Amino acid sequence: MIKVLQYSFYDLIRSRWSYVYFLFYLVLGFALLFLNNSVAKSVITLMNIIIVLTPMIGTIFGVMYFYSSREFTELLLAQPIKRTTIFIGQYLGVSLSLMLSLVIGLGIPFMFYGLWQSAEMANFGLLLLSGSFLTLIFVALAYNIALSNDNKIKGFGYAILVWLFMAVIYDGMFLISLIIFEDYPLDKFTLIATMFNPIDLSRILILLKLDISALLGYTGAIFQKFFGTHAGIFSSLLVLVIWTIIPVYFIARKASKKDF
Amino acid sequence: MIEITGLHKKFGKVEVLDSVSLTIADKGIFAILGPNGSGKTTLIKSILGMVIPQQGEIKIDGEVIKGKYDYxxxxxxxxxxxxxxxxxxxxELINMIKNLRNRQANDTELIDMFGLEPFLDKKLGNLSGGTKQKVNLVLAFMFDSPLLILDEPTTGLDPVSLLHLKDLIRKEREAGKTILITTHIMDFVETMADEIVFLLEGNIYFKGTVAELKQKSDRNDLEHAIATILSENK
Structure with a gap:
Protein backbone atom coordinates (compact mmCIF):
# COMPACT_ATOMS: atom_id res chain seq x y z
CA MET A 1 0.00 0.00 0.00
CA ILE A 2 2.75 2.42 0.96
CA LYS A 3 4.54 1.91 -2.35
CA VAL A 4 1.41 2.55 -4.42
CA LEU A 5 0.58 5.55 -2.27
CA GLN A 6 4.12 6.82 -2.73
CA TYR A 7 3.99 6.62 -6.51
CA SER A 8 0.61 8.29 -6.77
CA PHE A 9 1.70 10.95 -4.33
CA TYR A 10 4.93 11.76 -6.17
CA ASP A 11 3.15 11.64 -9.48
CA LEU A 12 0.71 14.30 -8.28
CA ILE A 13 3.23 16.37 -6.37
CA ARG A 14 5.17 16.74 -9.61
CA SER A 15 2.14 17.80 -11.59
CA ARG A 16 1.49 21.47 -12.29
CA TRP A 17 -1.96 21.43 -10.75
CA SER A 18 -0.73 20.63 -7.27
CA TYR A 19 1.43 23.75 -7.42
CA VAL A 20 -1.41 25.88 -8.73
CA TYR A 21 -3.62 24.66 -5.91
CA PHE A 22 -0.87 25.23 -3.35
CA LEU A 23 -0.09 28.72 -4.69
CA PHE A 24 -3.77 29.58 -4.68
CA TYR A 25 -4.02 28.91 -0.95
CA LEU A 26 -0.75 30.70 -0.32
CA VAL A 27 -1.94 33.83 -2.10
CA LEU A 28 -5.39 33.55 -0.55
CA GLY A 29 -3.91 33.27 2.94
CA PHE A 30 -1.67 36.30 2.53
CA ALA A 31 -4.41 38.35 0.85
CA LEU A 32 -6.97 37.62 3.57
CA LEU A 33 -4.57 38.41 6.38
CA PHE A 34 -3.50 41.59 4.64
CA LEU A 35 -7.07 42.74 4.03
CA ASN A 36 -8.63 41.68 7.34
CA ASN A 37 -5.60 42.47 9.41
CA SER A 38 -6.75 39.92 11.97
CA VAL A 39 -6.37 36.19 12.29
CA ALA A 40 -9.85 35.73 13.76
CA LYS A 41 -11.64 37.47 10.90
CA SER A 42 -9.53 35.71 8.32
CA VAL A 43 -10.46 32.34 9.77
CA ILE A 44 -14.15 33.09 9.28
CA THR A 45 -13.66 34.24 5.69
CA LEU A 46 -11.48 31.23 5.03
CA MET A 47 -14.13 28.92 6.38
CA ASN A 48 -16.60 30.08 3.77
CA ILE A 49 -14.07 29.51 1.02
CA ILE A 50 -12.76 26.18 2.27
CA ILE A 51 -16.06 24.45 2.77
CA VAL A 52 -17.01 25.08 -0.85
CA LEU A 53 -13.63 24.87 -2.50
CA THR A 54 -12.04 21.78 -0.94
CA PRO A 55 -14.96 19.54 -1.92
CA MET A 56 -14.87 20.91 -5.46
CA ILE A 57 -11.14 20.46 -5.91
CA GLY A 58 -11.33 17.04 -4.27
CA THR A 59 -14.09 15.96 -6.63
CA ILE A 60 -12.37 17.21 -9.76
CA PHE A 61 -8.92 15.88 -8.83
CA GLY A 62 -10.33 12.55 -7.74
CA VAL A 63 -12.14 11.92 -11.01
CA MET A 64 -9.31 13.31 -13.09
CA TYR A 65 -6.66 11.25 -11.38
CA PHE A 66 -8.64 8.06 -11.62
CA TYR A 67 -9.15 8.39 -15.36
CA SER A 68 -5.67 9.62 -16.15
CA SER A 69 -4.00 6.87 -14.14
CA ARG A 70 -5.86 4.02 -15.82
CA GLU A 71 -2.66 2.86 -17.54
CA PHE A 72 -0.80 2.88 -14.27
CA THR A 73 -3.66 0.99 -12.62
CA GLU A 74 -3.68 -1.70 -15.31
CA LEU A 75 0.05 -2.08 -14.95
CA LEU A 76 -0.33 -2.54 -11.21
CA LEU A 77 -3.19 -5.02 -11.56
CA ALA A 78 -0.89 -7.50 -13.27
CA GLN A 79 1.57 -7.29 -10.38
CA PRO A 80 1.30 -9.34 -7.20
CA ILE A 81 -0.55 -6.58 -5.37
CA LYS A 82 -3.98 -6.81 -3.80
CA ARG A 83 -6.66 -4.86 -5.63
CA THR A 84 -7.86 -2.93 -2.63
CA THR A 85 -4.26 -1.95 -1.93
CA ILE A 86 -3.95 -0.45 -5.40
CA PHE A 87 -7.09 1.63 -5.21
CA ILE A 88 -6.92 2.68 -1.60
CA GLY A 89 -3.25 3.52 -2.12
CA GLN A 90 -4.05 5.72 -5.08
CA TYR A 91 -6.95 7.31 -3.24
CA LEU A 92 -4.75 8.17 -0.29
CA GLY A 93 -2.07 9.47 -2.64
CA VAL A 94 -4.52 11.93 -4.22
CA SER A 95 -6.09 12.96 -0.92
CA LEU A 96 -2.79 13.43 0.88
CA SER A 97 -1.28 15.58 -1.85
CA LEU A 98 -4.38 17.81 -1.85
CA MET A 99 -4.40 18.01 1.94
CA LEU A 100 -0.73 18.93 1.89
CA SER A 101 -1.39 21.80 -0.55
CA LEU A 102 -4.14 23.04 1.73
CA VAL A 103 -2.26 22.75 5.00
CA ILE A 104 1.06 24.13 3.79
CA GLY A 105 -0.47 26.70 1.46
CA LEU A 106 -2.52 28.25 4.26
CA GLY A 107 -0.09 27.37 7.02
CA ILE A 108 2.78 29.50 5.70
CA PRO A 109 0.96 32.88 5.60
CA PHE A 110 -0.70 32.32 8.97
CA MET A 111 2.61 31.37 10.56
CA PHE A 112 4.18 34.50 9.20
CA TYR A 113 1.37 36.48 10.68
CA GLY A 114 2.10 35.13 14.12
CA LEU A 115 -0.45 32.36 14.46
CA TRP A 116 1.46 30.79 17.31
CA GLN A 117 0.97 33.80 19.50
CA SER A 118 -2.69 34.26 18.66
CA ALA A 119 -5.62 32.67 20.41
CA GLU A 120 -6.91 31.42 17.08
CA MET A 121 -4.50 28.51 16.81
CA ALA A 122 -7.10 25.87 17.70
CA ASN A 123 -9.72 27.45 15.44
CA PHE A 124 -7.31 27.57 12.54
CA GLY A 125 -6.32 23.97 13.20
CA LEU A 126 -9.93 22.87 13.19
CA LEU A 127 -10.47 24.73 9.92
CA LEU A 128 -7.62 22.81 8.29
CA LEU A 129 -8.89 19.59 9.84
CA SER A 130 -12.36 20.01 8.39
CA GLY A 131 -10.85 21.04 5.04
CA SER A 132 -8.84 17.82 5.13
CA PHE A 133 -11.91 15.77 5.99
CA LEU A 134 -13.84 17.36 3.13
CA THR A 135 -10.98 16.50 0.79
CA LEU A 136 -10.94 12.88 2.00
CA ILE A 137 -14.72 12.60 1.66
CA PHE A 138 -15.08 14.15 -1.75
CA VAL A 139 -12.09 12.40 -3.30
CA ALA A 140 -13.63 9.15 -2.06
CA LEU A 141 -17.03 10.04 -3.55
CA ALA A 142 -15.33 10.99 -6.82
CA TYR A 143 -13.43 7.69 -6.86
CA ASN A 144 -16.67 5.80 -6.38
CA ILE A 145 -18.27 7.62 -9.28
CA ALA A 146 -15.25 7.12 -11.53
CA LEU A 147 -15.11 3.40 -10.65
CA SER A 148 -18.74 2.98 -11.65
CA ASN A 149 -18.49 4.92 -14.91
CA ASP A 150 -16.09 3.92 -17.66
CA ASN A 151 -17.25 6.89 -19.69
CA LYS A 152 -15.14 9.86 -18.62
CA ILE A 153 -17.64 12.52 -19.61
CA LYS A 154 -20.40 10.81 -17.62
CA GLY A 155 -18.08 10.30 -14.65
CA PHE A 156 -17.07 13.95 -14.64
CA GLY A 157 -20.67 15.04 -15.00
CA TYR A 158 -21.94 12.94 -12.11
CA ALA A 159 -19.06 13.99 -9.88
CA ILE A 160 -19.67 17.68 -10.48
CA LEU A 161 -23.38 17.10 -9.88
CA VAL A 162 -22.67 15.50 -6.51
CA TRP A 163 -20.55 18.46 -5.52
CA LEU A 164 -23.16 20.95 -6.74
CA PHE A 165 -25.86 19.06 -4.89
CA MET A 166 -23.98 19.00 -1.61
CA ALA A 167 -22.65 22.54 -1.84
CA VAL A 168 -25.69 24.37 -3.18
CA ILE A 169 -28.85 22.41 -3.99
CA TYR A 170 -29.01 20.52 -0.69
CA ASP A 171 -29.11 23.72 1.31
CA GLY A 172 -31.79 25.13 -0.94
CA MET A 173 -34.00 22.07 -0.57
CA PHE A 174 -33.34 22.04 3.14
CA LEU A 175 -34.40 25.66 3.54
CA ILE A 176 -37.51 25.19 1.44
CA SER A 177 -38.56 22.18 3.50
CA LEU A 178 -37.98 24.16 6.70
CA ILE A 179 -40.31 26.87 5.41
CA ILE A 180 -42.95 24.46 4.16
CA PHE A 181 -43.05 22.48 7.39
CA GLU A 182 -42.58 25.39 9.76
CA ASP A 183 -45.71 24.44 11.72
CA TYR A 184 -44.15 21.17 12.77
CA PRO A 185 -41.31 20.54 15.18
CA LEU A 186 -38.23 20.39 12.99
CA ASP A 187 -35.42 19.88 15.47
CA LYS A 188 -34.79 16.23 14.74
CA PHE A 189 -35.25 16.65 11.02
CA THR A 190 -32.72 19.48 11.00
CA LEU A 191 -30.27 17.49 13.02
CA ILE A 192 -30.49 14.49 10.76
CA ALA A 193 -30.53 16.49 7.53
CA THR A 194 -27.33 18.24 8.59
CA MET A 195 -25.62 14.93 9.30
CA PHE A 196 -26.31 13.84 5.74
CA ASN A 197 -24.32 16.67 4.24
CA PRO A 198 -20.62 16.82 5.12
CA ILE A 199 -20.33 20.40 3.90
CA ASP A 200 -23.04 21.64 6.27
CA LEU A 201 -21.57 19.56 9.01
CA SER A 202 -18.14 21.14 8.58
CA ARG A 203 -19.65 24.59 8.59
CA ILE A 204 -21.41 23.92 11.87
CA LEU A 205 -18.35 22.28 13.33
CA ILE A 206 -16.24 25.37 12.72
CA LEU A 207 -18.92 27.81 13.82
CA LEU A 208 -19.42 25.91 17.06
CA LYS A 209 -15.73 26.10 17.71
CA LEU A 210 -15.56 29.79 16.83
CA ASP A 211 -18.48 30.29 19.19
CA ILE A 212 -20.14 33.00 17.14
CA SER A 213 -23.82 32.53 17.88
CA ALA A 214 -24.85 35.20 15.38
CA LEU A 215 -23.45 33.10 12.55
CA LEU A 216 -24.72 29.74 13.75
CA GLY A 217 -28.06 30.02 11.96
CA TYR A 218 -30.94 27.69 12.67
CA THR A 219 -29.07 24.44 12.07
CA GLY A 220 -26.11 25.51 14.14
CA ALA A 221 -28.33 26.69 16.96
CA ILE A 222 -30.12 23.37 17.06
CA PHE A 223 -26.82 21.56 17.07
CA GLN A 224 -25.63 23.61 19.97
CA LYS A 225 -28.88 23.18 21.84
CA PHE A 226 -28.96 19.46 21.30
CA PHE A 227 -25.35 18.59 21.95
CA GLY A 228 -23.89 21.62 23.65
CA THR A 229 -20.70 23.08 22.22
CA HIS A 230 -18.23 20.37 23.09
CA ALA A 231 -20.38 17.36 22.42
CA GLY A 232 -21.51 19.13 19.24
CA ILE A 233 -17.95 19.44 17.98
CA PHE A 234 -17.17 15.89 18.95
CA SER A 235 -20.27 14.39 17.35
CA SER A 236 -19.87 16.33 14.11
CA LEU A 237 -16.26 15.18 13.87
CA LEU A 238 -17.42 11.65 14.45
CA VAL A 239 -19.96 11.91 11.65
CA LEU A 240 -17.24 13.29 9.36
CA VAL A 241 -15.16 10.21 10.14
CA ILE A 242 -18.13 7.99 9.26
CA TRP A 243 -18.59 10.04 6.08
CA THR A 244 -15.00 9.18 5.16
CA ILE A 245 -15.08 5.51 6.06
CA ILE A 246 -18.23 4.58 4.16
CA PRO A 247 -17.19 5.78 0.67
CA VAL A 248 -13.69 4.35 1.20
CA TYR A 249 -15.26 1.00 2.04
CA PHE A 250 -17.27 1.22 -1.18
CA ILE A 251 -14.11 1.99 -3.17
CA ALA A 252 -12.61 -1.24 -1.87
CA ARG A 253 -15.79 -3.17 -2.61
CA LYS A 254 -16.30 -1.79 -6.11
CA ALA A 255 -12.64 -2.18 -6.99
CA SER A 256 -12.61 -5.85 -6.11
CA LYS A 257 -15.50 -6.56 -8.47
CA LYS A 258 -14.51 -4.48 -11.49
CA ASP A 259 -13.14 -5.84 -14.77
CA PHE A 260 -10.16 -4.24 -16.42
CA MET B 1 -0.20 -26.00 -14.56
CA ILE B 2 -3.33 -24.01 -15.29
CA GLU B 3 -6.71 -25.69 -14.91
CA ILE B 4 -9.77 -23.81 -16.05
CA THR B 5 -13.22 -25.27 -15.52
CA GLY B 6 -16.58 -23.94 -16.75
CA LEU B 7 -15.49 -20.34 -17.16
CA HIS B 8 -18.32 -17.93 -17.97
CA LYS B 9 -17.95 -14.25 -18.64
CA LYS B 10 -20.50 -11.77 -19.88
CA PHE B 11 -19.91 -8.10 -20.51
CA GLY B 12 -23.39 -6.67 -20.29
CA LYS B 13 -25.35 -8.81 -22.72
CA VAL B 14 -22.37 -10.00 -24.70
CA GLU B 15 -21.30 -13.48 -23.76
CA VAL B 16 -17.54 -13.49 -24.22
CA LEU B 17 -16.64 -16.78 -22.61
CA ASP B 18 -19.21 -19.54 -22.60
CA SER B 19 -18.23 -22.40 -20.31
CA VAL B 20 -14.58 -22.65 -21.22
CA SER B 21 -12.69 -25.57 -19.75
CA LEU B 22 -9.04 -25.88 -20.46
CA THR B 23 -5.94 -27.45 -19.01
CA ILE B 24 -2.54 -26.07 -19.83
CA ALA B 25 0.30 -28.32 -18.83
CA ASP B 26 3.66 -27.09 -17.67
CA LYS B 27 6.42 -26.27 -20.10
CA GLY B 28 6.03 -25.29 -23.71
CA ILE B 29 4.54 -22.59 -25.88
CA PHE B 30 0.76 -22.49 -26.10
CA ALA B 31 -0.77 -20.28 -28.77
CA ILE B 32 -4.27 -19.01 -28.10
CA LEU B 33 -5.85 -18.29 -31.44
CA GLY B 34 -9.22 -17.08 -32.60
CA PRO B 35 -10.88 -14.30 -34.57
CA ASN B 36 -11.31 -10.80 -33.13
CA GLY B 37 -13.69 -10.81 -30.23
CA SER B 38 -13.45 -14.53 -29.59
CA GLY B 39 -12.45 -14.00 -25.96
CA LYS B 40 -8.68 -14.50 -26.08
CA THR B 41 -7.82 -11.42 -24.06
CA THR B 42 -10.70 -12.03 -21.65
CA LEU B 43 -9.41 -15.55 -21.04
CA ILE B 44 -5.91 -14.25 -20.36
CA LYS B 45 -7.14 -11.47 -18.13
CA SER B 46 -9.23 -13.97 -16.17
CA ILE B 47 -6.08 -15.95 -15.47
CA LEU B 48 -4.44 -12.76 -14.27
CA GLY B 49 -7.42 -11.83 -12.13
CA MET B 50 -7.99 -8.58 -14.01
CA VAL B 51 -11.33 -9.80 -15.32
CA ILE B 52 -13.58 -11.46 -12.80
CA PRO B 53 -15.62 -14.29 -14.33
CA GLN B 54 -19.24 -14.84 -13.35
CA GLN B 55 -18.85 -18.59 -13.11
CA GLY B 56 -16.12 -21.16 -13.19
CA GLU B 57 -12.85 -21.75 -11.53
CA ILE B 58 -9.23 -21.18 -12.38
CA LYS B 59 -6.49 -23.07 -10.62
CA ILE B 60 -2.81 -22.38 -11.01
CA ASP B 61 -0.59 -25.13 -9.65
CA GLY B 62 -3.58 -26.55 -7.83
CA GLU B 63 -4.53 -23.31 -6.10
CA VAL B 64 -7.78 -21.49 -6.82
CA ILE B 65 -6.85 -17.94 -7.77
CA LYS B 66 -10.13 -16.20 -6.97
CA GLY B 67 -9.56 -13.25 -4.67
CA LYS B 68 -5.85 -14.00 -4.41
CA TYR B 69 -2.99 -11.87 -5.66
CA ASP B 70 0.22 -13.43 -4.49
CA TYR B 71 0.19 -16.00 -7.29
CA GLU B 92 11.60 5.35 -13.60
CA LEU B 93 8.99 2.93 -14.89
CA ILE B 94 11.38 -0.03 -14.88
CA ASN B 95 12.63 0.84 -11.40
CA MET B 96 9.09 1.24 -10.16
CA ILE B 97 8.07 -2.23 -11.31
CA LYS B 98 11.27 -3.71 -9.90
CA ASN B 99 10.60 -2.00 -6.61
CA LEU B 100 7.00 -3.23 -6.53
CA ARG B 101 8.01 -6.79 -7.22
CA ASN B 102 11.05 -6.59 -5.01
CA ARG B 103 12.93 -9.08 -7.13
CA GLN B 104 16.07 -9.50 -9.17
CA ALA B 105 15.65 -8.44 -12.79
CA ASN B 106 17.82 -8.66 -15.86
CA ASP B 107 16.62 -5.40 -17.35
CA THR B 108 20.03 -4.14 -18.56
CA GLU B 109 20.48 -7.13 -20.83
CA LEU B 110 17.02 -6.61 -22.35
CA ILE B 111 17.48 -2.86 -22.73
CA ASP B 112 20.67 -3.62 -24.60
CA MET B 113 18.99 -6.22 -26.78
CA PHE B 114 16.18 -3.90 -27.89
CA GLY B 115 18.43 -0.86 -28.19
CA LEU B 116 16.53 1.21 -25.65
CA GLU B 117 19.50 3.11 -24.13
CA PRO B 118 18.81 6.37 -26.00
CA PHE B 119 15.24 6.39 -24.68
CA LEU B 120 15.90 5.65 -21.02
CA ASP B 121 15.59 9.24 -19.87
CA LYS B 122 12.69 10.09 -22.16
CA LYS B 123 9.15 10.33 -20.91
CA LEU B 124 6.91 7.47 -21.99
CA GLY B 125 4.37 9.87 -23.49
CA ASN B 126 6.94 10.95 -26.06
CA LEU B 127 7.85 7.48 -27.31
CA SER B 128 6.63 5.90 -30.55
CA GLY B 129 4.30 2.91 -30.51
CA GLY B 130 7.05 0.46 -31.42
CA THR B 131 9.41 1.79 -28.77
CA LYS B 132 6.68 1.57 -26.15
CA GLN B 133 6.14 -2.04 -27.17
CA LYS B 134 9.86 -2.67 -26.61
CA VAL B 135 9.57 -1.18 -23.12
CA ASN B 136 6.56 -3.42 -22.65
CA LEU B 137 8.70 -6.42 -23.62
CA VAL B 138 11.47 -5.44 -21.22
CA LEU B 139 8.95 -5.25 -18.38
CA ALA B 140 7.47 -8.62 -19.27
CA PHE B 141 10.73 -10.49 -19.69
CA MET B 142 12.89 -8.96 -17.00
CA PHE B 143 11.71 -11.24 -14.20
CA ASP B 144 12.37 -14.92 -14.17
CA SER B 145 8.83 -16.21 -13.61
CA PRO B 146 7.71 -19.72 -14.52
CA LEU B 147 4.59 -18.53 -16.39
CA LEU B 148 4.70 -15.99 -19.21
CA ILE B 149 1.55 -14.53 -20.71
CA LEU B 150 2.04 -12.57 -23.91
CA ASP B 151 -0.95 -10.82 -25.47
CA GLU B 152 -0.06 -10.09 -29.11
CA PRO B 153 3.65 -9.57 -28.48
CA THR B 154 4.51 -8.84 -32.11
CA THR B 155 2.44 -5.66 -32.47
CA GLY B 156 4.42 -2.76 -33.90
CA LEU B 157 7.83 -4.43 -33.78
CA ASP B 158 10.43 -4.01 -36.51
CA PRO B 159 11.88 -7.20 -38.08
CA VAL B 160 15.09 -7.09 -36.02
CA SER B 161 13.19 -6.80 -32.75
CA LEU B 162 10.84 -9.53 -33.89
CA LEU B 163 13.81 -11.86 -34.30
CA HIS B 164 15.05 -10.88 -30.84
CA LEU B 165 11.62 -11.59 -29.45
CA LYS B 166 11.51 -15.04 -31.04
CA ASP B 167 14.95 -15.81 -29.60
CA LEU B 168 13.79 -14.64 -26.20
CA ILE B 169 10.69 -16.81 -26.28
CA ARG B 170 12.70 -19.84 -27.39
CA LYS B 171 15.17 -19.25 -24.61
CA GLU B 172 12.35 -19.12 -22.07
CA ARG B 173 10.94 -22.37 -23.41
CA GLU B 174 14.30 -24.03 -23.10
CA ALA B 175 14.41 -22.83 -19.52
CA GLY B 176 11.30 -24.95 -18.97
CA LYS B 177 8.70 -22.20 -18.70
CA THR B 178 5.06 -22.18 -19.68
CA ILE B 179 4.33 -19.51 -22.26
CA LEU B 180 0.87 -18.44 -23.35
CA ILE B 181 0.74 -16.34 -26.51
CA THR B 182 -2.12 -14.80 -28.42
CA THR B 183 -1.36 -13.62 -31.91
CA HIS B 184 -2.83 -13.21 -35.37
CA ILE B 185 0.43 -13.93 -37.15
CA MET B 186 0.21 -17.54 -38.26
CA ASP B 187 3.82 -17.76 -39.35
CA PHE B 188 4.78 -16.95 -35.78
CA VAL B 189 2.51 -19.72 -34.49
CA GLU B 190 3.79 -22.28 -36.94
CA THR B 191 7.41 -21.72 -36.05
CA MET B 192 6.99 -21.26 -32.32
CA ALA B 193 3.95 -22.98 -30.84
CA ASP B 194 3.97 -26.44 -29.30
CA GLU B 195 0.23 -26.48 -28.96
CA ILE B 196 -2.73 -24.45 -30.20
CA VAL B 197 -5.89 -23.51 -28.36
CA PHE B 198 -8.45 -22.24 -30.83
CA LEU B 199 -11.24 -20.10 -29.40
CA LEU B 200 -14.41 -19.48 -31.32
CA GLU B 201 -17.31 -17.45 -29.99
CA GLY B 202 -16.31 -18.01 -26.42
CA ASN B 203 -15.78 -21.75 -26.74
CA ILE B 204 -12.75 -23.88 -27.27
CA TYR B 205 -13.07 -25.16 -30.79
CA PHE B 206 -9.82 -26.99 -30.98
CA LYS B 207 -6.87 -27.90 -28.80
CA GLY B 208 -3.87 -29.74 -30.15
CA THR B 209 -0.72 -29.38 -32.20
CA VAL B 210 -0.35 -27.43 -35.45
CA ALA B 211 -0.13 -30.70 -37.39
CA GLU B 212 -3.38 -31.93 -35.84
CA LEU B 213 -5.17 -28.75 -36.76
CA LYS B 214 -3.98 -28.99 -40.35
CA GLN B 215 -5.14 -32.58 -40.46
CA LYS B 216 -8.51 -31.74 -39.00
CA SER B 217 -9.20 -29.04 -41.56
CA ASP B 218 -7.52 -30.96 -44.37
CA ARG B 219 -5.23 -28.10 -45.32
CA ASN B 220 -1.49 -27.86 -45.71
CA ASP B 221 -0.79 -24.49 -44.22
CA LEU B 222 -2.04 -23.06 -40.99
CA GLU B 223 -3.42 -19.83 -42.39
CA HIS B 224 -5.76 -21.69 -44.72
CA ALA B 225 -6.61 -24.23 -42.07
CA ILE B 226 -7.82 -21.43 -39.80
CA ALA B 227 -9.66 -19.72 -42.63
CA THR B 228 -11.44 -23.00 -43.40
CA ILE B 229 -12.54 -23.39 -39.79
CA LEU B 230 -13.83 -19.84 -39.71
CA SER B 231 -15.76 -20.08 -42.95
CA GLU B 232 -17.27 -23.43 -41.91
CA ASN B 233 -18.54 -21.90 -38.70
CA LYS B 234 -20.15 -18.80 -40.10
Missing part, protein backbone atom coordinates in the same frame (compact mmCIF):
# COMPACT_ATOMS: atom_id res chain seq x y z
CA UNK B 72 0.87 -13.19 -9.76
CA UNK B 73 4.46 -13.03 -8.61
CA UNK B 74 4.97 -16.18 -10.66
CA UNK B 75 3.45 -14.63 -13.79
CA UNK B 76 4.98 -12.20 -16.24
CA UNK B 77 2.42 -10.45 -18.39
CA UNK B 78 2.71 -8.51 -21.60
CA UNK B 79 -0.46 -6.50 -22.20
CA UNK B 80 -1.88 -6.20 -25.69
CA UNK B 81 -1.59 -2.44 -25.85
CA UNK B 82 1.53 -0.83 -24.42
CA UNK B 83 -0.02 1.89 -22.30
CA UNK B 84 2.00 3.55 -19.57
CA UNK B 85 1.76 6.67 -17.45
CA UNK B 86 2.85 9.49 -19.76
CA UNK B 87 4.82 11.66 -17.41
CA UNK B 88 7.45 9.25 -16.11
CA UNK B 89 10.65 8.14 -17.84
CA UNK B 90 11.50 4.65 -19.02
CA UNK B 91 14.06 4.18 -16.24
Missing amino acids: RKNIDYLPQIARFPDNITVT
